[in-house]
Amino acid sequence: MQNWKALAEKVELALRENAINGEPKELYEPIDYSLKMGGKRIRPTLVLMAGDLFGKQAEELLHLALAVEVFHNFTLLHDDIMDEAPLRRGKDTVHKKWGRDIAILSGDVMMVKAYEFLAQSDAEILPQLLSLFNQTAIEVCEGQQMDMNFEEQTEVSITAYIRMIELKTAVLLAAALKMGAIASGASASDADSIYDFGRNIGIAFQIQDDFLDAYADPEKFGKQVGGDILQNKKTYLLLTAIQEANENQTERLNDLLSNNSDSQSKIEQMIALYDELNVPQLTQNAMQDYFEKGIQSLEKINVSSEAKNELIDLVKMLMWRDV
Amino acid sequence: MQNWKALAEKVELALRENAINGEPKELYEPIDYSLKMGGKRIRPTLVLMAGDLFGKQAEELLHLALAVEVFHNFTLLHDDIMDEAPLRRGKDTVHKKWGRDIAILSGDVMMVKAYEFLAQSDAEILPQLLSLFNQTAIEVCEGQQMDMNFEEQTEVSITAYIRMIELKTAVLLAAALKMGAIASGASASDADSIYDFGRNIGIAFQIQDDFLDAYADPEKFGKQVGGDILQNKKTYLLLTAIQEANENQTERLNDLLSNNSDSQSKIEQMIALYDELNVPQLTQNAMQDYFEKGIQSLEKINVSSEAKNELIDLVKMLMWRDV
Numbered sequence: 001m002q003n004w005k006a007l008a009e010k011v012e013l014a015l016r017e018n019a020i021n022g023e024p025k026e027l028y029e030p031i032d033y034s035l036k037m038g039g040k041r042i043r044p045t046l047v048l049m050a051g052d053l054f055g056k057q058a059e060e061l062l063h064l065a066l067a068v069e070v071f072h073n074f075t076l077l078h079d080d081i082m083d084e085a086p087l088r089r090g091k092d093t094v095h096k097k098w099g100r101d102i103a104i105l106s107g108d109v110m111m112v113k114a115y116e117f118l119a120q121s122d123a124e125i126l127p128q129l130l131s132l133f134n135q136t137a138i139e140v141c142e143g144q145q146m147d148m149n150f151e152e153q154t155e156v157s158i159t160a161y162i163r164m165i166e167l168k169t170a171v172l173l174a175a176a177l178k179m180g181a182i183a184s185g186a187s188a189s190d191a192d193s194i195y196d197f198g199r200n201i202g203i204a205f206q207i208q209d210d211f212l213d214a215y216a217d218p219e220k221f222g223k224q225v226g227g228d229i230l231q232n233k234k235t236y237l238l239l240t241a242i243q244e245a246n247e248n249q250t251e252r253l254n255d256l257l258s259n260n261s262d263s264q265s266k267i268e269q270m271i272a273l274y275d276e277l278n279v280p281q282l283t284q285n286a287m288q289d290y291f292e293k294g295i296q297s298l299e300k301i302n303v304s305s306e307a308k309n310e311l312i313d314l315v316k317m318l319m320w321r322d323v
Numbered sequence: 324m325q326n327w328k329a330l331a332e333k334v335e336l337a338l339r340e341n342a343i344n345g346e347p348k349e350l351y352e353p354i355d356y357s358l359k360m361g362g363k364r365i366r367p368t369l370v371l372m373a374g375d376l377f378g379k380q381a382e383e384l385l386h387l388a389l390a391v392e393v394f395h396n397f398t399l400l401h402d403d404i405m406d407e408a409p410l411r412r413g414k415d416t417v418h419k420k421w422g423r424d425i426a427i428l429s430g431d432v433m434m435v436k437a438y439e440f441l442a443q444s445d446a447e448i449l450p451q452l453l454s455l456f457n458q459t460a461i462e463v464c465e466g467q468q469m470d471m472n473f474e475e476q477t478e479v480s481i482t483a484y485i486r487m488i489e490l491k492t493a494v495l496l497a498a499a500l501k502m503g504a505i506a507s508g509a510s511a512s513d514a515d516s517i518y519d520f521g522r523n524i525g526i527a528f529q530i531q532d533d534f535l536d537a538y539a540d541p542e543k544f545g546k547q548v549g550g551d552i553l554q555n556k557k558t559y560l561l562l563t564a565i566q567e568a569n570e571n572q573t574e575r576l577n578d579l580l581s582n583n584s585d586s587q588s589k590i591e592q593m594i595a596l597y598d599e600l601n602v603p604q605l606t607q608n609a610m611q612d613y614f615e616k617g618i619q620s621l622e623k624i625n626v627s628s629e630a631k632n633e634l635i636d637l638v639k640m641l642m643w644r645d646v
Contacts, residue, residue: 022461027468078431082424101405101471104427105464108401111434112460119453126449130442137435138345141428145350148424 004314007048007058011041014062015069020113030094030106031113034073037089042318043176044069049314050180050194053307061183067117067133068176074110075140077103082148111137121183128182136175143168150234158239162203170202193300200294201315207287208319210235214271215280226267232257236286237279244277291319327637330371330381334364337385338392343436353417353429354436357396360412365641366499367392372637373503373517376630384506390440390456391499397433398463400426405471434460444506451505459498466491473557481562485526493525516623523617524638530610531642533558537594538603549590555580559609560602567600614642 015035021028044065051061079085080093081103087093095103114133121129146164150156178195186194212221213228214237228235245253256270274280294315298308338358344351367388374384381388402408403416404426410416418426437456444452469487473479501518509517535544536551537560551558568576579593597603617638621631 022465024465024468024472026472027465078427081427100423102468104401104404105468105471108431108434109461109464111431112457112464115438115453116457116461119450119457123446123450126453127442127446130438130449130453134435134439134442138432138439141432141435142345142347142350145347145425145428148428149347149349 003310004045004049004317007052008041008045010048010058010062011044011065011069014066015041018062018066018117020070020110026098026102027106027109030077030098030102031110033097034077034094034106034110035070037073037091039089040318041069043072043172046173046176046198047180049311050177050186051184053194053301053303053311054181054184054186054190056180056184061180063117063120064129064179064183065176067114068172068179070110070117071114071133071137072172074107074114075144077107077110079144081107082144125182129179132175132178132182136171139167139171143171156234156239158236158243161234161236161239165206166199166203169206170199173202173205174198187302190301190303193297196297197294197301200290200297201319204287204290204294205319207236207283207290210237211280211283211287214267214274226263226271229267229270230263236283237274240279240282240286241274241277244279244282245273249273249277287319291315326633327368327372327640330375331364331368333371333381333385334367334388334392337389338364341385341389341440343393343433349421349425350429350432353400353421353425354433356420357400357417357429357433358393360396360414362396362412363641364392366395366495369496369499369521370503372634373500373509374507376517376624376626376634377504377507377509377513379503379507384503386440386443387452387502387506388499390437391495391502393433393440394437394456394460395495397430397437398467400430400433402467404430405467448505452502455498455501455505459494462490462494466494479557479562481559481566484557484559484562488529489522489526492529493522496525496528497521510625513624513626516620519620520617520624520634523613523620524642527610527613527617528642530559530606530613533560534603534606534610537590537597549586549594552590552593553586559606560597563602563605563609564597564600567602567605568596572596572600610642614638 020031020035047061047065047068048058051058076088077094080088081095081100084095085093086096093103094106098106118129118133119126143164143166146160147168150161150164174195175198177198178191181191181194210228213235214226216225218225224230228237232238241253242250252269252273256266256273259266295312298311301308343354343358370384370388370391371381374381399411400417403411404418404423408416409419416426417429421429441452441456442449466487466489469483470491473484473487497518498521500521501514504514504517533551536558537549539548541548547553551560555561564576565573575592575596579589579596582589618635621634624631
């Protein structure tokens with residue numbers, strides 16, 4: 001079986017060979033820029049990994065891998081406008097470099113280009129793929145809206161938070177795998193199982209992301225540890241702390257949330273409170289639960305366990321990544 | 324044959340019966356609002372008119388009509404952000420009412436919803452419809468980018484201007500007709516002819532729009548006559564004036580373009596200069612040329628001329644509308 005890295009390289013090559021360009025250049029330069037920014041190419045590689053699992057050559061699934069990656073980058077582009085993010089992967093964001101209008105419009109074109117790649121599918125599976133892709137695209141937007149809503153809301157339940165990360169992040173990972181499965185002729189039941197695998201792993205992945213933002217090794221973490229704490233971001237950690245805190249701890253928590261003065265001390269005190277409330281363990285438990293649910297879905301799939309191991313290895317590598 | 328108005332009413336009813344809603348409501352309320360703003364529903368009605376021409380019941384084409392109308396309203400929603408337009412059809416624009424972020428995101432969802440309606444097509448024609456729809460969506464975005472570029476450019480050729488209005492406006496009218504034709508089982512040649520009819524008529528339509536902005540009867544025109552002149556908008560009229568002017572007239576033209584003081588006098592002087600340069604006649608000639616090219620394309624289509632007359636009547640009514 002081919003390994004993760006080899007498939008990711010095929011994605012990278014396909015992105016270069018299918019570069020999106022045209023006129024007016026003001027519209028297409030930002031698209032090219034945003035697709036060349038890099039990233040781990042996890043989603044398109046998952047399309048190819050699913051193909052590998054069900055015995056389809058990567059070469060026959062590249063258009064679907066590109067559809068998923070171009071769609072994902074469209075969401076990043078529009079999200080960056082909404083978040084007013086100046087940087088992505090250390091580079092100027094499109095709206096920062098070219099302005100809001102070009103960022104909106106080149107994002108729109110990227111979404112259509114994703115559908116163009118999707119449309120290269122065999123006619124007999126196109127309706128099924130299009131339906132899955134549409135549903136996923138809608139859900140990703142709903143997740144982004146929920147995320148924006150949470151910023152304004154004082155109370156957010158852990159259930160609502162899990163639903164948000166499921167929509168905003170997990171369903172696209174799930175859909176990438178399912179698209180690869182459908183295009184490889186997997187059974188409906190296997191396609192559903194790999195979707196559930198991706199959905200649960202995606203949720204686990206996002207919970208781990210929240211965890212690492214506070215508990216990663218600063219030497220190895222790419223950005224400032226505690227960034228979410230400084231922004232009062234409603235992460236799995238904070239929502240768990242709010243749920244677990246007694247009256248006195250709630251008061252300390254609220255004091256910390258309204259404190260915008262000394263950054264380092266705010267991070268340290270919040271982490272001390274998290275530790276006191278057993279938040280790291282509760283978070284790891286939740287993460288582990290979703291991870292195991294995902295593995296159980298994968299086990300249902302009717303292929304050799306050898307073929308599954310590559311996918312499990314990849315997921316473990318991404319989950320317990322060296323940060 | 325059914326008339327224009329009856330088909331437009333079917334579109335209106337279908338829009339109500341297929342209202343787009345869901346959670347979070349922050350995302351869906353603006354979509355519902357924007358689709359209920361009204362408008363003449365020209366594009367979706369053209370889908371049904373093409374069906375009528377090639378003998379398909381409106382009821383079987385409503386999903387395509389909705390795809391086109393929802394896509395069109397998505398473009399209006401995003402264009403209004405870029406243009407910072409406060410009003411559309413006398414009502415607050417979505418970005419004015421709900422803010423930039425919700426306008427971007429609910430526009431994105433509308434685009435996906437357009438693809439959902441499209442996906443309701445029969446599997447055997449879906450690839451063809453999807454390919455046409457993708458190409459058209461890309462072209463509309465390219466037209467919008469050209470339009471934004473023109474605002475910054477000092478020199479714009481009439482050829483480039485025609486290409487811009489073709490992309491921004493005409494191709495969607497053309498695609499609406501062609502989608503209706505494809506879904507009605509029209510021959511490839513007839514589908515191409517009705518596309519060319521729509522494309523040429525669309526260009527004529529936009530030239531007429533430019534003309535009316537300066538030359539409409541103020542009593543009957545819905546907005547201020549001369550609005551384009553006040554904004555120094557590069558319309559067919561202005562670009563023709565620039566092309567036709569001698570040295571002295573060019574100087575007067577440039578003086579008027581840099582004059583931002585007295586509105587009414589600027590409009591009057593510009594129209595006097597247009598008249599002196601024969602701009603109204605040249606504009607009407609261009610409009611008439613595209614109109615006739617469109618009619619010639621329609622004549623090639625292999626259906627009874629009776630069936631075509633309804634379409635010609637509609638187009639004439641829209642072109643020489645009572646303003």
